[in-house]
Amino acid sequence: MEERFHQAPCGFVTMTSDGLMKSANETFLNMLNYSAQDVIEKHIESILSAANKFFFHTYFYPFIRLYGHVDEMYLSLKSGSGQDIHVLLNGRRYEQDGVELIDCVFVHMRKRIQYEQELRNIKTKLEEAYKAKDEVIAELQALHRENEQKRQELIVLNGQLERLATTDTLTGLKNRRFFQERLAASIALFAEKASPCSLCIVDADHFKRINDTLGHDAGDRVLKQLAGIMQAGSREIDTVARFGGEEFVILLPGLEEQQVKAFAEKLRSAIELAPWSECAVTVSIGTATLTESDTDNTIITKADRALYASKAGGRNRVTHAAELKD
Template sequence: MDERLIEAPCGFISIDHNGSIIEVNKTFLEWMGFKQENLVGKHFESLLTTGNKLIFHSYFYPNINLHGHVEELFINLRNQNGESVPYLMNARRFGQNGQEMIDCILVQMKKRIDYELELRTTKKQMEEAYIEKNLAFAKLEQIYLEIEKKQIELMEINSGLVEISNTDKLTGIPNRRFFQEKLEEQIELYLKEQKTFSLLIIDIDHFKKVNDTYGHQIGDIVLAKLANILKTQARPEDIAARFGGEEFVIILPHTGVDEAILMAQRINQEVERAEWKETGCLTVSVGAATFTVKDTEATILKNADQALYASKENGRNCATHFSEL
């Protein structure tokens, strides 16, 4: 690695086409508290949080393979202490001596904080100049308004980044990444305070037939309409999200086995009696599971999925709780 790049004022990581780290500069190591031997040879995804792994697979890899570069990707990496550190990443695919690699530049998001502090300092200097010298009040007022505008724009940008990264574009409800983060939070609450919660997985019956018969455009309309029904049926504290394809999930806080079954059955009924002008009729199968002390993130998903499979096997358009298996 070039000497200037080693201590460049930004993080630098080079990975091969499999995602293994080939090189990393001194700046990034110091920021994150690692040594060379901690990272070189390891997979880049070892630095990612669970939610950001989904971003990497759904956004980073497709864009780097299709366009050869990725610009300003908002991502969180875990440092040596396991803490989440926000970065903006730019990456470009690069070939050298017959070997393909991806060079990544990482800039810490704390630059935004420094920018806000600079704005406040500038504002204070302007006020002092006005008091001491009584100079150009109208001009100073205009500059002040521009600074306020920039502060508002900065807040909107940050808010927009978070909302975009957490929302499913087709249905407008939270996406799998947001669901994953909320599931982790519910498990932490259970482990700390024994707050019971349940999970539903909802799958559209014969959805492939809908696409094959009416086309994918109608299929998309069906997905969006079902998402709206689930959002309407969910309580304020529930989290309804699109899990992928024709599958949806709902996290039910403070909900035991009996309440979860009732909720799942109500969804069956509401979907069946809804007006489906596009397809004539539509039903869903539901699988439910309630978190226990023996469970993990993986097992509750597996349990709900097994319950969903049982609903499919029992003729579809019904709900099954894992405890009934």
């Protein structure tokens, strides 16, 4: 097998991630008219032309680090007699015993006229760029700065997009999608560590009447003020979200039944006593506390039933799901 490897119809070189050649088969050595001592522990750039060194730095290294492989890279290698040997290079990165290595296969391109025609302009520009290396380095540095600036802009943009994807545009609260993700995480934490968690569903009383009599703009202002009161009355670890329409949800990690009832009652009172510019506003609240048998659907259903009981009981009140009869 080793004999077949050394006599393979293509050159084979293993080098470090820094370009230091560690082994080479006989085909590669014969292709370039070198002995093993001429290449082993030597840098790959020692057998590259000036233009190809630049090309190697701007194409091979970035691609092998980013993708782990490079396919059909066209290069000229310097032979032992000083001739240009045109090859196609395929490389693949791997790790062995904790050391990062790159296997490279070199195919001799004897019929290279078509390739030279396609690359002539590029090679000429690269050779000119290498001669004016100070200008090229300055340009590359400028490109790196621009790339870093664009990367930072992209990070900011991604953050803005993430906020838009998880935020209710009217109230500025988190949206239903974000709440569902946090609820799922709380249920998983409860299953793992029995960490308590409760939630409230808050619904504005007679909100349709507000829209019908005062208009939708007034209704929107009421929703925004409600959102502000709920956010101000919640802890930093709580999740306050708009569930839909005039309905809001508050996820309260760490609160047991009595604690969430006290929280909800305090919130209900703060809303009732708030200085409303449009009209008097009250809310009905349904609460529920996680149990071992709950899923994201069942805990919401329980809180929703408690909300319905608050509505049916005269509105402007708090009901916990544990108070309901099955």
